[in-house]
Amino acid sequence: MIGRLRWPGAGTALGALYMALCYGFIFLPVIVLVLFSFQSGDLPAPPFNGPSLRWYQAAFADGRLVDGFTNSLLVGGSSSALSVLLGFFAAYGISRYEFPLKRAIQAIVILPLAVSYLLIGMGLLVSASWLGFSPSLSTVVIGHVVVNMPLAFVICLAQLGEHQRRVEAAARDLGASTFRVLFSITAPMIAPALIAAFCLCFTLSWDETLIALLNTRFDVTLPVVILSLLRGGVSPLTNAAGSFIFLCSILLMVVVELLLLRQRR
Amino acid sequence: MRAGVSPPTAESRAQARARLAGLGFALPAVAWILLFFAAPIVIMAAYSLMPLGPDGRPGPLGLGAYETFFAESAFTAALWNSVVTTVVVVVASTLLAYPFAYGIARLVPKRWRRLALAFAILPFWTSYVVRSYAWLLALSPVGFINHALLGLHVIDHAILFAYNPQATELGFVHFFIMLNALTIYANLVQINPHYAMAARDLGASAWRCFRSITLPLSIPGIAVGAFLTIVLCIGDFVTPQILGGFRGLLLPQVVMMQIQRQLNLPMASVMSLVLTLVVALAYLAMQRWLRMARL
Numbered sequence: 035m036i037g038r039l040r041w042p043g044a045g046t047a048l049g050a051l052y053m054a055l056c057y058g059f060i061f062l063p064v065i066v067l068v069l070f071s072f073q074s075g076d077l078p079a080p081p082f083n084g085p086s087l088r089w090y091q092a093a094f095a096d097g098r099l100v101d102g103f104t105n106s107l108l109v110g111g112s113s114s115a116l117s118v119l120l121g122f123f124a125a126y127g128i129s130r131y132e133f134p135l136k137r138a139i140q141a142i143v144i145l146p147l148a149v150s151y152l153l154i155g156m157g158l159l160v161s162a163s164w165l166g167f168s169p170s171l172s173t174v175v176i177g178h179v180v181v182n183m184p185l186a187f188v189i190c191l192a193q194l195g196e197h198q199r200r201v202e203a204a205a206r207d208l209g210a211s212t213f214r215v216l217f218s219i220t221a222p223m224i225a226p227a228l229i230a231a232f233c234l235c236f237t238l239s240w241d242e243t244l245i246a247l248l249n250t251r252f253d254v255t256l257p258v259v260i261l262s263l264l265r266g267g268v269s270p271l272t273n274a275a276g277s278f279i280f281l282c283s284i285l286l287m288v289v290v291e292l293l294l295l296r297q298r299r
Numbered sequence: 300m301r302a303g304v305s306p307p308t309a310e311s312r313a314q315a316r317a318r319l320a321g322l323g324f325a326l327p328a329v330a331w332i333l334l335f336f337a338a339p340i341v342i343m344a345a346y347s348l349m350p351l352g353p354d355g356r357p358g359p360l361g362l363g364a365y366e367t368f369f370a371e372s373a374f375t376a377a378l379w380n381s382v383v384t385t386v387v388v389v390v391a392s393t394l395l396a397y398p399f400a401y402g403i404a405r406l407v408p409k410r411w412r413r414l415a416l417a418f419a420i421l422p423f424w425t426s427y428v429v430r431s432y433a434w435l436l437a438l439s440p441v442g443f444i445n446h447a448l449l450g451l452h453v454i455d456h457a458i459l460f461a462y463n464p465q466a467t468e469l470g471f472v473h474f475f476i477m478l479n480a481l482t483i484y485a486n487l488v489q490i491n492p493h494y495a496m497a498a499r500d501l502g503a504s505a506w507r508c509f510r511s512i513t514l515p516l517s518i519p520g521i522a523v524g525a526f527l528t529i530v531l532c533i534g535d536f537v538t539p540q541i542l543g544g545f546r547g548l549l550l551p552q553v554v555m556m557q558i559q560r561q562l563n564l565p566m567a568s569v570m571s572l573v574l575t576l577v578v579a580l581a582y583l584a585m586q587r588w589l590r591m592a593r594l
Contacts, residue, residue, distance in 0.1 A: 045505075046406060053402040056395070057418065060477060063433030064422045066443050070436065079441040124328035131321025139325050146336050148582075149575060150534025152551055156571040157339030160346050160564055180336045183328060212320060241426050243537050244551075248558070257428045264428075264541060268436060276429030283424035291417070 071273035078270045089274035099275055102259035106240055109171055109255055113178035114235035118228055121186030129194040144184045154180055155245035169251045177245040182235040193227040226293040233286045347568040364569045381550040385533045388471040389525050396479035404487040420477050431541040434470045435461050462544030470538045479524035486520025522589055529581050550574055
């Protein structure tokens with residue numbers, strides 16, 4: 035306090051220093067990751083000798099990584115599409131109609147947000163084993179819809195406001211059917227939110243490891259491939275794959291940011 | 300109901316149809332959750348009641364697997380490790396994230412705030428596995444931190460920082476600082492600044508004003524962040540597996556061993572349900588705490 039009286043900027047300076055330290059801490063692993071993906075030697079550790087694209091070439095030539103990448107794209111794309119579709123329908127029903135048990139239904143749909151992925155993954159694994167299904171990517175898709183659809187639902191619900199309702203009513207007065215209104219009025223009007231929800235679901239699915247690890251055996255997704263690469267010790271190959279994933283996610287998030295920003299204006 | 304008393308009018312028919320339409324739109328989502336979320340958990344709970352004997356054959360129905368779990372010290376130790384790790388991570392990441400979020404909300408000029416926040420969560424978007432791996436690189440004996448410390452002559456031989464519970468906690472705290480900074484920031488910017496201004500006008504010191512106005516009003520943000528941290532931290536397998544190694548195992552690692560090595564799904568089910576129970580208890584405790592904080 036006394037220091038503050040003598041030098042009013044001290045608090046601000048301390049705050050700025052603390053924030054700089056936090057940013058340093060947050061960025062440290064990312065810098066290590068990306069920097070040593072350009073390593074030309076065999077060890078992702080100092081001294082840095084590069085830059086070289088050797089390990090990126092190796093990553094794109096690695097069959098396991100490429101298969102994992104394709105599988106992750108498939109799982110992410112299909113689970114996110116399903117999540118957004120189901121979430122959008124549910125949000126539309128809840129925001130536009132009055133019906134019994136509405137509160138209970140809303141609670142059920144967002145319930146998976148409050149439990150850990152371990153429980154969801156284990157539930158699917160045990161059920162599949164009980165029903166005699168072998169582990170497969172489709173189980174992972176099902177699990178990812180369970181965890182991502184509540185998010186898509188919440189995002190859509192927040193976007194369905196009074197403004198669209200009036201246009202919908204006008205369309206209905208002009209004789210449009212319920213589905214016609216849904217697909218040619220409502221969906222296009224909240225399209226940015228739908229795309230943003232899709233991208234968010236995709237990023238989360240793309241990154242999800244536990245459900246995928248529990249429910250796959252031979253066909254695995256990218257995070258599971260990387261986890262198994264780690265058993266062989268550290269290598270710049272993992273850095274290159276990791277940096278590439280980082281780049282993809284950042285691009286998707288920039289898309290989300292631009293869409294949501296444009297809408298706010 | 301009314302239709303039974305008087306002949307159905309066009310209006311009541313339209314109302315009934317609207318009710319059906321609303322249910323119809325919500326139905327696929329609800330069915331998905333019930334079928335692929337609720338039912339599997341019920342099946343898992345049923346599995347947990349069908350323990351395997353020592354020979355791997357099904358034993359008698361009942362709570363046998365639960366008894367085995369609580370009698371086996373390696374299992375209860377893993378549960379304890381999980382709880383301790385989660386508590387350490389929740390406390391540390393809240394304490395570290397709060398001033399950070401406060402700084403973004405109060406020190407950064409308004410037009411730069413969004414960018415400051417976007418930068419703070421940028422590493423979120425690396426893959427979760429990759430983030431833990433990057434910490435492993437930084438902490439390894441040949442890694443960046445050892446290199447720097449050796450170069451500065453702080454230490455004279457490389458130290459293995461990874462493969463212990465502290466490394467796991469570090470990896471978790473790194474992730475959850477970002478998450479908590481987000482939830483706390485979202486809460487801080489919603490607090491009406493006039494309250495604090497009024498307090499200062501009435502002569503409260505900056506610290507008094509923070510302690511009696513801003514901090515109590517930001518408790519919801521802290522609570523949301525803490526709950527998300529508990530849910531995501533206690534059930535995570537990736538971070539402890541990569542950074543913690545095999546000393547001081549956490550419960551999700553033991554679950555994985557039960558599945559992959561022992562092929563004991565009933566025991567793995569018991570463990571997952573126990574972890575969920577811990578989360579539920581934490582939720583109830585936090586709700587009580589929130590209600591008390593409001594008084």
